[in-house]
Amino acid sequence: MTNDKNFIFSTIPYSLYVDPDILAAENELIFERTWQIIGHENDIKNPGDFITCDVAGEPIVVVRGEDNLIRAFYNVCPHRATRLENNEAGNKKILQCSYHGWTFHLDGKLHRAPNFKDNPCFCSSDISLKTVRCEVEGSLVFVNLDPNAPSLYETYKDFFDDFSQFNFHGELRQFNERIREIKCNWKAFVDNYLECDHCPIAHPGFAATLDLSKYQIINQSNCSVQGTQIKEKQNKQSLKLDLDTAEVQEGRFYWLWPNTMITVYPGPGNISIIKMSPIDHETTKGTYQVYFKGGEPTPEQQTLLEFAEQVRIEDLELVEREQIGFRSKAFSQGILSPSEHGVLYFHNLIRESLNLEKEALPVKS
Ligand code: FES
Numbered sequence: 001m002t003n004d005k006n007f008i009f010s011t012i013p014y015s016l017y018v019d020p021d022i023l024a025a026e027n028e029l030i031f032e033r034t035w036q037i038i039g040h041e042n043d044i045k046n047p048g049d050f051i052t053c054d055v056a057g058e059p060i061v062v063v064r065g066e067d068n069l070i071r072a073f074y075n076v077c078p079h080r081a082t083r084l085e086n087n088e089a090g091n092k093k094i095l096q097c098s099y100h101g102w103t104f105h106l107d108g109k110l111h112r113a114p115n116f117k118d119n120p121c122f123c124s125s126d127i128s129l130k131t132v133r134c135e136v137e138g139s140l141v142f143v144n145l146d147p148n149a150p151s152l153y154e155t156y157k158d159f160f161d162d163f164s165q166f167n168f169h170g171e172l173r174q175f176n177e178r179i180r181e182i183k184c185n186w187k188a189f190v191d192n193y194l195e196c197d198h199c200p201i202a203h204p205g206f207a208a209t210l211d212l213s214k215y216q217i218i219n220q221s222n223c224s225v226q227g228t229q230i231k232e233k234q235n236k237q238s239l240k241l242d243l244d245t246a247e248v249q250e251g252r253f254y255w256l257w258p259n260t261m262i263t264v265y266p267g268p269g270n271i272s273i274i275k276m277s278p279i280d281h282e283t284t285k286g287t288y289q290v291y292f293k294g295g296e297p298t299p300e301q302q303t304l305l306e307f308a309e310q311v312r313i314e315d316l317e318l319v320e321r322e323q324i325g326f327r328s329k330a331f332s333q334g335i336l337s338p339s340e341h342g343v344l345y346f347h348n349l350i351r352e353s354l355n356l357e358k359e360a361l362p363v364k365s
């Protein structure tokens with residue numbers, strides 16, 4: 001049905017992009033129940049390496065233990081609630097609260113509670129940081145606040161089965177991370193990523209390089225994959241990719257419900273992770289992480305990075321302009337073309353999660 005050219009479907013209502021109560025519902029019904037990407041396991045390669053982040057407003061710390069296992073905890077002290085680790089990343093042998101000095105082992109168990117040292121009733125073995133689910137697949141680290149959610153692999157089986165063809169994934173090292181504050185609702189960015197109807201108009205460089213007549217978007221279970229081929233010969237130059245190397249692969253643009261995007265560009269081993277996290281109902285934190293096999297880009301890949309950055313800037317301008325229209329009284333919802341079926345799938349998952357009507361209603365049949 002989602003690909004049926006005999007139906008034209010509406011988008012979700014624009015009120016969902018401008019309403020703080022909707023974001024509160026999304027935090028409870030979407031972000032507290034879905035897998036949220038943290039990064040690559042090599043970001044925390046050594047025992048004691050940690051990363052802190054926020055998921056649905058919850059402070060989280062992800063840390064590699066002495067036993068080499070990666071664990072996630074609420075980044076909250078059990079004594080009196082203080083946020084425990086205050087750095088974004090680093091390496092610690094022990095985690096220490098800055099308030100009364102309680103310390104915790106890397107597996108979350110209490111190490112010392114200085115203000116209880118003379119109290120015989122206090123049993124430190126009962127106390128530890130509160131665990132958050134953390135799973136690793138394809139070298140990618142995710143957390144989920146929902147203890148009952150299906151496993152990471154089960155949730156995105158189609159993605160991980162396809163992604164496993166990139167057998168360099170374990171050798172990737174982060175090259176850079178960039179944070180952007182975007183003036184749009186988080187869903188507007190995802191909508192933009194899930195269709196390429198705008199590519200010929202908005203991304204002339206992209207359209208000149210890639211064969212958009214062969215562009216495909218395939219909806220899968222809780223994820224989708226899209227891509228096409230690089231145009232032959234004359235445009236091969238514009239990306240300056242060495243297509244004759246042994247490690248060449250097709251590019252792929254993956255999306256994982258609800259807010260993770262993973263791109264594998266053509267050329268030697270690389271991935272880019274984009275995560276869109278709501279700051280408020282009209283502001284989004286975009287986290288962009290770029291990884292290369294070996295950690296450093298080749299000159300060709302450096303050109304590719306500049307190309308990808310240009311496309312991103314073009315997209316950011318579009319979604320910020322779209323947010324202005326979401327606020328307008330002119331229209332209450334939009335119309336999806338048959339090739340915007342990736343957006344339709346995303347909107348149906350939003351509808352289902354927020355207990356709105358199950359399927360988009362055809363506006364014309
Ligand atoms: S709040 Fe952390 S030690 Fe008191």
Ligand SMILES: [Fe+2]
Pocket residue numbers: 192193198199202203311315
């Ligand atoms: Fe775009």
